[in-house]
Amino acid sequence: MPLRHTISGRGAVSNDAGRYEAYAHEAVDDGWEDPEPLPPLRTSVRDEVAKSLITYNKSPDLPFDRSINPYRGCEHGCVYCFARPTHAYLGLSAGLDFETRLIARPNAPDVLARELSSARYKVAPIALGTxxxxxxxIEKTRSITRACLDVLRDFNHPVAIVTKGALIERDIDILAPMAALGLVRVGISLTTLDDSLSRRMEPRAPAPRRRLLMIRKLTEAGIPVRVMTSPIIPGLTDHELEALLEAGRDAGADAASWIMLRLPREVSQLWQEWLSEHEPGRAEKVMARLREMHGGRDYDPRWGHRMRGEGVYAEMVAKRFKSAMARLGLATTTPKLRCDLFARPARAGDQLSLFQ
Known part of the structure; x- marks a missing residue:
């Protein structure tokens, strides 16, 4: 029989080889003697020298065309994370590897400054944490995100941040002055108000009440916040939609958004394994609803479809969201971040303008 690591505090329950790997490895009890349990999986971090940082996209259903990510992999361990399949490009698993074998990019701030300084660069809001x-x-000890914010502040560059991490409160001293200039907006993901469900589904992310406190602290500092009820999980968290929006509004959020659960590539298998382990009584209903919205498939990646699905159930969620937004006075669209303040800061050795 297969042997398993102790996976307390982790989201995924397996660690299959990446989809590009020729071989898979599995620890198996050969029956000769009582096996010792495999050790707990510890988080490891290795550094990567980034050659470029800003990633551009042309996706018509995304509200931004560029993003930066200081880290690869995420210790929060959200089992539903749509980014898990990207670990396969590193020769790693989308499962437990994604949340335990992390990549830090310590030179990210220098690369970002270089790219923003290029004469060819055209300013538009950068998404951070996509x-x-x-x-x-790991940001607590590495501070790469904070260093990137220093760069964006120096350039007066607009930035939209998405996070579940309470550590963002550390950077209010940078974000508040940027917000006063119309240069920053934050999105806080709130998936459930059920502490037990959150702890099992997103084990190392702050608890729901802590995320609501984050919203309050940020908005009290003048930083605009959108509550992101994402992902909505049919048959598991969908009944909480109105309560999530109201809690976010009461904490200070002025806008909201929603996305249906997405299961690209390996995420579908990981999600179904999680359901079998943690919510076996609801597994069939959850997957049936998802497949109804994607033409019988676990996931349909078409632009304009992948975020919401289609059909009666998807339409019902959209109507509930719209009705709650109107009742609560929340916005779906917000003022655009300012791009007119962007300026490349003077560097040592630069020739000053004759007219300064």
Missing amino acids: NTDPYQP
């Missing part, structure tokens, strides 16, 4: 959380636990 693939992995910029305020996951």
